[in-house]
Amino acid sequence: MGKILKKSQITELSQKMNSKPGSLVLILTDKDVAVEGFCMSNCGFHGSNPKKNSAFIWVGNSVTQCPGQCAWPFHQPIYGPQTSPLVAPNGDVGLDGMIVNIASLLAGTVTNPYGNGYYQGSADAHLEASSACPGVYGKGAYPGYAGELLVDSGSGASYNANGVNGRKYLLPAVFDPSTSSCSTMV
Template sequence: MNRCGTHGSTKVNKGHNFVYAWVGNSVTQCPDQCAWPFVQPVYGPKVPPLVAPNGDIGVDGMIINIATVLAGTVMNPFDGGYFQGPATAPLEAVTACTRIFGSGAYPGYPGSLLVDKRTNVSYNAQGMKGRKYLLPAMWDPHTSTCKTLV
C-alpha cells in the first residue's frame, strides 16, 4: 500500500451509500511516514524520534492516522463536504495540517508537546485512566490556522 489510511464511500443499494475508513499497520507500512514522529524519517531532518505515549510505535502511529481519516470521513464523507483545494487532491481538516501536533511545529519538528516526566513520553491529549495520546492538529476555517490541543 502507498498510504497510511484512506476513506471513501460506495453505493450498496439503490439510494444508499456506505461510508468506510481504512488505516494500515504503521510499523509495516512506511513507518517513517505512518508512524512519524515516533520513527526517524528516511528523508529530512534527523531529530530524535519521540517516545510513543502507549509504548507501541505501531499503535500510537495508527491512532494519529485513525484521527486523520476519521475527521475526513465525518467532514467529507461523500467527497462533497468540507475540503480545501481541488476535489481531485483535497486537503481535508487534518491533512491540511499534516505533521503538526503542537504549537510552533515546522517540518521535522512536531511542535511543543506535553512530556511525562516519569516516562518521557510526548503527548497532547489525555484519555480515560490516564492514557496519553498524540493527536494531529485540525484546520480552523474561521482563523485560517491549524489548531492544536497544546
C-alpha cells in the same frame, strides 16, 4: 482475503460489514498485511458505501513496512530533518502511529464523508480538515518538528490529548476555517 490487498478489497470488506445506515466502519490491518498504495501514497484512507449511506476508514500498521513515513514522529523519518523520534505515548510505535492516522482520517471522514463535503483545493487533489496540516501536533510545529507537546514525567512520552483510564495520545492538528490556521489540542 489474504495478506496482499488492493484498495478495492478494503472497500469490499467495508461493504460486507453488517452496518446500519449512517454508520462508520473502521478497518485496521496488521503489520504483515500489505495494501495497495500503503507507504507509497498513503497510511490509510476513507471512503463510503452509497448503498448503505455509510462511511469507512482503513488504517494499516506501518511498524515493519514504513514506520518512518506512517508512524512519524514516533520513528526516525525517511527523509527531511533527522531529529530524534518522540517516545510513543502507549509504548507501541506501530499502534501509536495508527492512532495518529485514525484521528486524521476521522476528521476527514466527519467533514467530508462522501467526497462532497468540506475540503480545500480542487476535487482532484483536495486537502481535508487534517491533511491540510501535515506533521502539526503542537504550537510552533514545522517540518521535522512536531511542535510544543506535553511530556509524561514517568515514561518520557510526548502527547497532546488525554484519554480514558489515563491513556495519552498524540492527535494531529485540524484546519480551522474561522482562523485559517491549524488548530491543535495543546
